[in-house]
Amino acid sequence: MSRIESTSCKVIAVANQKGGVGKTTSTINLAQALGFHGKKVLIVDLDPQANATQGVGVDLEHIKLSVADLIRDRAAQTEQALFEGAEFSLIPSSPMLARVEREMVGITNSEMRLAQRISQIRSRFDFILIDTPPTFGPLMNTALNAADRVLVPVDSGFFALMGIKELLAEIEEIKNATNPGLRVLGYLLTLADGTRMTQETWDGLTSAFGNEVLKTKIRRTVKLREAPALGRTIFHHDPNGAGAEDYLELSKEILSKVEEKKEPECHLSLVSGVNHV
Ligand SMILES: Nc1ncnc2c1ncn2[C@@H]1O[C@H](COP(=O)(O)OP(=O)(O)OP(=O)(O)O)[C@@H](O)[C@H]1O
Numbered sequence: 169m170s171r172i173e174s175t176s177c178k179v180i181a182v183a184n185q186k187g188g189v190g191k192t193t194s195t196i197n198l199a200q201a202l203g204f205h206g207k208k209v210l211i212v213d214l215d216p217q218a219n220a221t222q223g224v225g226v227d228l229e230h231i232k233l234s235v236a237d238l239i240r241d242r243a244a245q246t247e248q249a250l251f252e253g254a255e256f257s258l259i260p261s262s263p264m265l266a267r268v269e270r271e272m273v274g275i276t277n278s279e280m281r282l283a284q285r286i287s288q289i290r291s292r293f294d295f296i297l298i299d300t301p302p303t304f305g306p307l308m309n310t311a312l313n314a315a316d317r318v319l320v321p322v323d324s325g326f327f328a329l330m331g332i333k334e335l336l337a338e339i340e341e342i343k344n345a346t347n348p349g350l351r352v353l354g355y356l357l358t359l360a361d362g363t364r365m366t367q368e369t370w371d372g373l374t375s376a377f378g379n380e381v382l383k384t385k386i387r388r389t390v391k392l393r394e395a396p397a398l399g400r401t402i403f404h405h406d407p408n409g410a411g412a413e414d415y416l417e418l419s420k421e422i423l424s425k426v427e428e429k430k431e432p433e434c435h436l437s438l439v440s441g442v443n444h445v
């Protein structure tokens with residue numbers, strides 16, 4: 169049996185060079201929420217802090233091959249770095265990634281290596297979410313070269329909007345140089361609470377970016393703060409709370425955003441064999 173299957177896997181970099189805005193929290197919980205819709209999701213942890221890796225319960229001691237090896241060593245097998253879970257899969261990070269990032273400076277095309285790796289496996293997933301570090305540098309460029317879309321978490325704080333112009337300039341530069349299809353998927357308000365600061369950040373975001381701002385707001389909750397230390401997503405730590413509700417809502421909004429436009433760069437391929445049906 170065979171059928172035409174869309175392999176329009178979306179690769180989404182979750183990026184903002186500002187630290188602590190909810191990139192990792194959003195990567196992990198969005199991954200699991202998309203899984204609830206039957207989507208096959210891969211997380212690529214591209215941050216030497218390895219917060220996403222540990223946040224989903226993978227012990228750094230158990231990692232034989234990480235994303236650092238995939239970038240550094242052409243002979244490393246992508247497959248061997250893959251942790252395949254029932255709910256989502258992971259290519260883990262490791263602290264060694266910081267050294268690899270330093271080595272990347274000056275190596276021609278090293279910032280394209282993850283994109284090449286991802287192209288080998290993207291047909292197996294519906295979404296690949298890349299968690300990025302809070303700095304501009306080779307790793308951020310690597311993520312932006314591998315991605316189709318950028319999800320920008322924005323915290324509800326006083327300096328929240330200040331760095332976005334620089335991020336957009338970075339995206340524009342990569343788009344013009346090496347990745348013409350790259351676009352912002354949306355701006356996501358995180359750490360939202362009932363304060364005036366949250367309202368002002370929301371107003372600032374919507375007046376600057378209109379309907380590129382996602383309607384879902386991620387509320388600040390103690391449970392979301394606790395979950396990574398336990399190596400659990402919010403859906404395991406507090407499945408009925410506000411955090412789970414918000415990330416589920418976000419997954420629906422992103423699905424409708426991605427699926428509403430049948431985008432021209434979607435590839436169609438012929439898939440055969442009952443396993444795929
Ligand atoms: N909605 C939320 N409510 C409460 N705490 C949150 C929420 N989102 C994130 N946090 C907490 O805020 C801190 C920063 O979040 P997170 O690690 O996701 O940000 P980040 O942007 O990935 O940080 P970094 O830039 O260091 O990679 C973490 O302690 C996390 O548990």
Ligand SMILES: [Mg+2]
Pocket residue numbers: 191192193215219299300
């Ligand atoms: Mg992080």
